[in-house]
Amino acid sequence: MELIIKNLTKKYGSFIALNHVNMTFTPGVYGILGANGAGKSTLMNLITDNLKRSSGEILYNGEDILKQGARYRKKLGYMPQQQGFYEDFTALQFLYYIGELKGLNRAIRHDQAEELLEQVHLYDVRHEKLKSFSGGMRQRVLLAQALLGNPQIIILDEPSAGLDPRERVHIRNMIASLGRQKIVLISTHIVSDVECIADSIILMKQGQVIAQDTPEALIHSITHHVEEFPCTKRSVSALQKKYPEGILVQRSDGLHYRIVTQEPITGGLMIPADHLNLEDVYMYYVK
Numbered sequence: 001m002e003l004i005i006k007n008l009t010k011k012y013g014s015f016i017a018l019n020h021v022n023m024t025f026t027p028g029v030y031g032i033l034g035a036n037g038a039g040k041s042t043l044m045n046l047i048t049d050n051l052k053r054s055s056g057e058i059l060y061n062g063e064d065i066l067k068q069g070a071r072y073r074k075k076l077g078y079m080p081q082q083q084g085f086y087e088d089f090t091a092l093q094f095l096y097y098i099g100e101l102k103g104l105n106r107a108i109r110h111d112q113a114e115e116l117l118e119q120v121h122l123y124d125v126r127h128e129k130l131k132s133f134s135g136g137m138r139q140r141v142l143l144a145q146a147l148l149g150n151p152q153i154i155i156l157d158e159p160s161a162g163l164d165p166r167e168r169v170h171i172r173n174m175i176a177s178l179g180r181q182k183i184v185l186i187s188t189h190i191v192s193d194v195e196c197i198a199d200s201i202i203l204m205k206q207g208q209v210i211a212q213d214t215p216e217a218l219i220h221s222i223t224h225h226v227e228e229f230p231c232t233k234r235s236v237s238a239l240q241k242k243y244p245e246g247i248l249v250q251r252s253d254g255l256h257y258r259i260v261t262q263e264p265i266t267g268g269l270m271i272p273a274d275h276l277n278l279e280d281v282y283m284y285y286v287k
């Protein structure tokens with residue numbers, strides 16, 4: 001199974017939101033990271049065939065998705081960012097309804113709806129109306145509906161927004177196991193959504209892919225660009241003035257001010273590679 005994006009460009013009028021993007025996806029979890037406006041949603045909407053591209057190709061198993069039409073859309077599961085809900089539906093009714101839209105027969109959609117609500121820990125409240133659900137519960141309903149029909153390509157837009165820490169871990173594990181057999185794309189600007197589960201990270205900026213690799217390789221690539229300055233709560237303000245994008249971290253030996261620099265490090269303590277993380281990678285490439 002392979003999804004290939006070739007020279008994909010999307011213009012809104014004269015504004016280029018996506019600029020000659022190339023990507024290849026096989027089963028696995030892909031984290032697409034970028035600041036607001038980087039082009040992530042535009043990319044997702046082109047892959048889900050909700051938006052008309054300006055030029056380029058999107059090939060699923062060698063054939064353009066536009067030629068495959070409904071055949072392709074049946075292979076897709078899409079979890080959008082939270083939006084209008086069917087407030088008077090129960091969770092189960094909502095999943096039955098989406099299953100019907102996806103063309104699943106009654107028996108399958110009933111079985112899958114119950115099973116998926118169980119998987120996202122909402123089985124006990126399956127008969128309750130969505131209007132009574134919290135943000136995190138709604139998020140899990142949206143994930144469950146995306147998985148109806150056993151899609152091969154799963155597209156998740158900020159899947160863990162609003163989840164409490166326990167559910168976040170559970171959903172993350174669920175997504176990681178989906179990635180063993182399916183193509184899972186997660187679009188987010190929240191690094192923690194993907195840091196432990198992505199096989200590959202794609203960093204986007206102003207409509208272009210600026211880096212793509214495994215999390216390990218990306219972390220390795222910034223080894224000489226992260227440094228820390230030991231400080232106190234008092235002395236930190238001078239550092240904050242000099243490096244406004246740094247962060248304060250608490251270590252066993254006291255406070256440190258951590259910065260990510262484009263230049264090789266400038267006099268602070270170099271951080272060993274095993275203490276670097278994807279947040280640093282994001283700061284280095286995207287900021």
Ligand SMILES: Nc1ncnc2c1ncn2[C@@H]1O[C@H](COP(=O)(O)OP(=O)(O)OP(=O)(O)O)[C@@H](O)[C@H]1O
Nearest residue numbers: 012015017034035036037038039040041042043189
């Ligand atoms: N319908 C539209 N008309 C004009 N410009 C648009 C339209 N949709 C998006 N854009 C612009 O295209 C760029 C990319 O937007 P997009 O929503 O794809 O970014 P994003 O990475 O998903 O951002 P976010 O993290 O905020 O969701 C932005 O500059 C946005 O203003």
